[in-house]
Amino acid sequence: MTDIQTTLALLEKLIAFDTVSRNPNIAIQDFIGHYLDDHDVQWLTIDYVPGEKRNLFATIGPAVDGGLVLSGHTDVVPVDNQPWTKNPFQLEIENDRVFGRGSVDMKGFIACCLALVPYFKSLNLAAPIHFAFSCDEEIGCHGVKPMVNEMSRTLPQPAACIIGEPTLGDVVNAQKGTVTYDTVITGVEAHSSNPKRGVNAISFAARIIEKLDKVAINLQHECYQDQSFEPPYSTLNVGTISGGTVKNIVPSLCTIRWECRPVPSVDYQSVLAEFFDFQDRLDQEIKALDGAASVQTKKINEVVGLSASQFNLAETLALQAANKNATKTVSFASEAGIFQRQGLDTVICGPGSIDQAHKPDEFIELSELEAYLSFLKKITLLWQGHHPEWPVVI
Ligand SMILES: [Zn+2]
Numbered sequence: 001m002t003d004i005q006t007t008l009a010l011l012e013k014l015i016a017f018d019t020v021s022r023n024p025n026i027a028i029q030d031f032i033g034h035y036l037d038d039h040d041v042q043w044l045t046i047d048y049v050p051g052e053k054r055n056l057f058a059t060i061g062p063a064v065d066g067g068l069v070l071s072g073h074t075d076v077v078p079v080d081n082q083p084w085t086k087n088p089f090q091l092e093i094e095n096d097r098v099f100g101r102g103s104v105d106m107k108g109f110i111a112c113c114l115a116l117v118p119y120f121k122s123l124n125l126a127a128p129i130h131f132a133f134s135c136d137e138e139i140g141c142h143g144v145k146p147m148v149n150e151m152s153r154t155l156p157q158p159a160a161c162i163i164g165e166p167t168l169g170d171v172v173n174a175q176k177g178t179v180t181y182d183t184v185i186t187g188v189e190a191h192s193s194n195p196k197r198g199v200n201a202i203s204f205a206a207r208i209i210e211k212l213d214k215v216a217i218n219l220q221h222e223c224y225q226d227q228s229f230e231p232p233y234s235t236l237n238v239g240t241i242s243g244g245t246v247k248n249i250v251p252s253l254c255t256i257r258w259e260c261r262p263v264p265s266v267d268y269q270s271v272l273a274e275f276f277d278f279q280d281r282l283d284q285e286i287k288a289l290d291g292a293a294s295v296q297t298k299k300i301n302e303v304v305g306l307s308a309s310q311f312n313l314a315e316t317l318a319l320q321a322a323n324k325n326a327t328k329t330v331s332f333a334s335e336a337g338i339f340q341r342q343g344l345d346t347v348i349c350g351p352g353s354i355d356q357a358h359k360p361d362e363f364i365e366l367s368e369l370e371a372y373l374s375f376l377k378k379i380t381l382l383w384q385g386h387h388p389e390w391p392v393v394i
Helices: 003-016 026-038 103-115 117-122 145-153 201-221 273-289 313-322 336-341 366-384
Strands: 042-049 053-060 068-073 092-094 097-099 129-134 160-163 172-175 178-186 235-243 253-261 294-303 328-330 345-348 363-365
Touching (some): 003 026, 003 366, 026 053, 026 103, 053 117, 068 103, 068 366, 097 103, 097 366, 103 129, 103 363, 103 366, 160 313, 160 336, 172 336, 178 201, 201 235, 201 253, 201 273, 273 294, 313 345, 313 366
Parallel strands (some): 068 160, 172 328
Antiparallel strands (some): 042 053, 092 097, 097 363, 178 253, 178 294, 235 253
């Protein structure tokens, strides 16, 4: 079989596992493990939720420091309430497009990595290629954290990392982070015929939202901008609000979920200090009305961004392998910053377009998979420094 035939055969199997993030991912990791066993590749799993969710870390070549990690997540987003015209968990090829949930985000990437195992093995690698296949990326990039911790403790310490999220093969060296908060307003219930007997949580929520919108404008006009991003400033968005029960009860609870996407190198905590000062004042004000009332904000999740750095080996090699002369930036979230904080030179570079990710009838162009297979081969050769036309890099 050719590499692309092997890739498609593997992708068909990978798509058939319903690995929506709410489901366990043991079965798909077992499948990958058996495939690696068949090719005599060392691998191990690192649990995120024992018995339910796990990461898989594999090493091709010697188990030494200085390897290159190929990183992808095995979970996918749900298909509920999406108008699919095809079975999301059955690969289908039509007009040179490969359809299926996860085809582009990001089982296509994982299939490419696996299909090239025999190729990687044939190179007699001096520095290892690793696979780091995670879980629970789509619901906040939590799952990968135990694997990254393990990498710093007992596993060989790799030098660089390629995150295979869809970038159409472009080399992405910077990415905004995402910080998610809940602001919870606790008021006091009362009959609406005499609202003064209660404390209206929704009314206080309105003032919170007004302030968040003002901070968002400040971010746009007063704070540091990075023109490589679209938009070039840190953003803030109020996503959901919930509160109240019926119209004739003064509501005692209102929750606002909002997020900030800071450009890398911006200290978002200082940027948000203005909001938290306001929130503290509002908390005092509501407590003055009733001691049981409060306005509080808690951080729900944080995904660190990827910062461009002056020397990034992954960037240098990926640009050569992809035959590109400029890097790009993206605003969607990924695990890239987590690997970078671990000391790995990291870029995002994967097959297919993010425009098709998370959508009904998700697909990846066959040509994207083919191009990516050749990218992976080139970067591996560069990594080893064995290609006669390219300088030795190790
Ligand atoms: Zn993804």
